[in-house]
Amino acid sequence: MNEMVSNTEKLLHVMTFGCQMNEHDSERIAGVMGLEGYTCTGDVEKADLIIVNTCSVRDKAEHKFYSELGRLRKYKKAKPDLLIGVAGCIAQQEGEKIIRRAPYVDLVFGTSNILNLPAMVKRRVEHHVRVTEVDFDREYNMLDLPADRGDGLKAWVSIMYGCDNFCSYCVVPFTRGREMSRPSASIHEEISRLAADGYKEVTLLGQNVNSYGKGLEEGVDFPALLRLIHDIDGIERIRFVTSHPKDLSDRLIEAMAELPKLCEGLHLPMQSGSDGVLSRMRRGYTFAEYYDKVKRMRQAVPDLYLTSDIIVGFPGETDEDFRATVRALEMAEFDSIFLFQYSPRPDTQAGTLPEQLADDVKAERFNIVMDLQQKMTLKKNSFRVGMVQEIMVEGASKKGSELMNGRNRGGAIVNFEGECRRGELVNVLITEGLGYCLKGKIT
Ligand code: 5AD
Ligand code: SF4
Numbered sequence: 001m002n003e004m005v006s007n008t009e010k011l012l013h014v015m016t017f018g019c020q021m022n023e024h025d026s027e028r029i030a031g032v033m034g035l036e037g038y039t040c041t042g043d044v045e046k047a048d049l050i051i052v053n054t055c056s057v058r059d060k061a062e063h064k065f066y067s068e069l070g071r072l073r074k075y076k077k078a079k080p081d082l083l084i085g086v087a088g089c090i091a092q093q094e095g096e097k098i099i100r101r102a103p104y105v106d107l108v109f110g111t112s113n114i115l116n117l118p119a120m121v122k123r124r125v126e127h128h129v130r131v132t133e134v135d136f137d138r139e140y141n142m143l144d145l146p147a148d149r150g151d152g153l154k155a156w157v158s159i160m161y162g163c164d165n166f167c168s169y170c171v172v173p174f175t176r177g178r179e180m181s182r183p184s185a186s187i188h189e190e191i192s193r194l195a196a197d198g199y200k201e202v203t204l205l206g207q208n209v210n211s212y213g214k215g216l217e218e219g220v221d222f223p224a225l226l227r228l229i230h231d232i233d234g235i236e237r238i239r240f241v242t243s244h245p246k247d248l249s250d251r252l253i254e255a256m257a258e259l260p261k262l263c264e265g266l267h268l269p270m271q272s273g274s275d276g277v278l279s280r281m282r283r284g285y286t287f288a289e290y291y292d293k294v295k296r297m298r299q300a301v302p303d304l305y306l307t308s309d310i311i312v313g314f315p316g317e318t319d320e321d322f323r324a325t326v327r328a329l330e331m332a333e334f335d336s337i338f339l340f341q342y343s344p345r346p347d348t349q350a351g352t353l354p355e356q357l358a359d360d361v362k363a364e365r366f367n368i369v370m371d372l373q374q375k376m377t378l379k380k381n382s383f384r385v386g387m388v389q390e391i392m393v394e395g396a397s398k399k400g401s402e403l404m405n406g407r408n409r410g411g412a413i414v415n416f417e418g419e420c421r422r423g424e425l426v427n428v429l430i431t432e433g434l435g436y437c438l439k440g441k442i443t
Helices: 020-034 059-078 088-094 097-101 114-127 184-196 222-230 250-258 275-280 287-300 319-332 359-383
Strands: 010-016 038-040 049-054 083-087 107-109 131-133 154-158 201-205 237-241 265-267 305-312 336-341 388-396 404-407 413-417 425-433 438-442
Touching: 010 020, 020 038, 020 049, 020 088, 020 114, 020 154, 020 201, 049 059, 049 088, 059 083, 083 088, 083 114, 088 097, 088 107, 107 114, 114 131, 154 184, 184 201, 184 222, 201 222, 222 237, 222 250, 250 287, 275 319, 287 305, 287 319, 305 319, 305 359, 319 359, 336 359, 359 425, 388 413, 388 438, 413 425
Parallel strands: 010 038, 010 049, 049 083, 083 107, 107 131, 154 201, 201 237, 265 305, 305 336, 413 438
Antiparallel strands: 388 404, 388 425, 404 413, 425 438
């Protein structure tokens, strides 16, 4: 995001918590306010408008938000004209309660109200009222929202919003609303514009990309959308998150095998290896079904980078259930995972289950899985020593470092030696496989 400042410009500072979906929403907040003459600043003290874009997927994120909000109060005291807005999933859920708890907050707006932000700011300034807008906009998928991306090379593009799955632990259907796909022509147009601006990689975003197209009348499903995007000149790499295992189709496996621009990385949240827990999570698959899809995907796509989300300590998870998860992790051989301790969330079915586990049990299981996965990641990375991989160069690995840095097609970070420029695709011989990245040199 641009940091240039002039006297007449207003400055916006956006703080982002949570997932990629939220990071992209922050780019949209910057894009929408950019059209109103606001420029982004990394310096919170200089800002005229601070937006805190919140996450409520786990209670830790929620605690972090309230303590961060408390810290913002002093800026308001120092600069009474400063406006503070709260966006994102906590805003969607809590609405006006946030203003009651923190009366120095000026605006609260939900996950589908970003385009209205300029009007909300105007109302706040002209009518001296605090503004809350958290009604779901049913036409949100039809809106063309500008985004201030700043990166120049890699871009997130939303292809759908919301979620209809109602997994029993998950707050997202309540904070992001019903699933809505964006028309394919609008996605195609946005990515074509990105390609014309020099972007080379897109990551398609949605809570459940495999069910893309549901509810639209155009008859384009996710594999068909991938083929449409694949034809856009200039885009060299296509990624997507997140896939729901129950909706992962054979046609997607075929598309992964066939389309050269489609990267060999798949994030496929397993959540648990116990069929009993999976069923109480309402996931819609057994471990055997999950594993069968993984095996077929690996047959079709050699050296697939497979990542996953795992929750330990779901209500009622027994030692036997937990052992099933450990066995499943050993079989699935993920390249890396996002690991979470279950945390009860408002409105969710699992939040009210009586058999909530003690914190120390969750923590112990978390540590066991963490340990196991670290060894697995190291093992998988050391298999890759001696391979030549295609890396998209992002820049120096650290400020002032001679080592360059980029990502392989699987999405893993690679630090390497050799002459190259940002944006180039180079072949790198992998010389070392570490726990968190690979090392190599240009061949
Ligand atoms: N507790 C712990 N982890 C959760 N996730 C979602 N809801 C919860 C919860 N209540 C995790 C899931 C999901 C990821 C984004 O966050 O693993 O895939
Ligand atoms: Fe993203 Fe879910 Fe957090 Fe909302 S609650 S920001 S959708 S991870």
